[in-house]
Amino acid sequence: MRRDELEHAIRAATDVIHGDRVIVIGSQSILGSFTEDQLPATITMSDAVDIAPFSDDDAGTLADSIDSVLGEWSPFHKEFGFYVQAAERETAVLPDDWEYRLVGVRNERTRNSTGLCLDPYDLCAAKxxxxxxxxxxxxxxxxxxxxxxxxxxxxxxxxxxxxxxxRDAALSWAMSV
Incomplete structure (x- = not known):
């Protein structure tokens, strides 16, 4: 995935939910902090971006809407070659105060929409x-x-x-590399 595709996914997801903010939770949130040119090729190989509505109801109605319109094998996926996998905020186990470290992606391509991407360290901790x-x-x-x-x-x-x-296994792995 490229940064412009991430921006397209953000714009499309906010259009579907009629909102102005979404949270990019999965691996492609790394594109909020680095461009595809700065990243190893293996990092940007995914054709999916995990996006959670900034707020949703208990039934996950907005997430379901994203999946049905932008999800895998949707017309969006077939046309653009990537898709949006809807997620819930609670999908990832994240470090305390992660919300304060989100990296905003907003520009002319996102048209008044903001994708709040995980900080690279929060993303890696969750992974x-x-x-x-x-x-x-x-x-x-x-x-x-x-x-x-x-x-x-x-x-x-x-x-x-x-x-x-x-947590202990994650710490052990990180300290051993």
């Missing part, structure tokens, strides 16, 4: 909590390309609630 092989590879690629500092990542993981059962 290490998820602990899938693709998440470890994502974080390792950012560390190896010097876009993420391992020590700072460890500090960010420590901001995750200590009662989170996967």
């Amino acid at each position: 290490l909590i998820a602990a899938r092989p693709k998440d470890h590879a994502f974080v390792l690629a950012l560390i190896e390309s010097s876009l993420i500092e391992r020590v700072r990542l460890v500090d960010r993981i420590r901001l995750i609630d200590p009662s989170e059962p996967r």
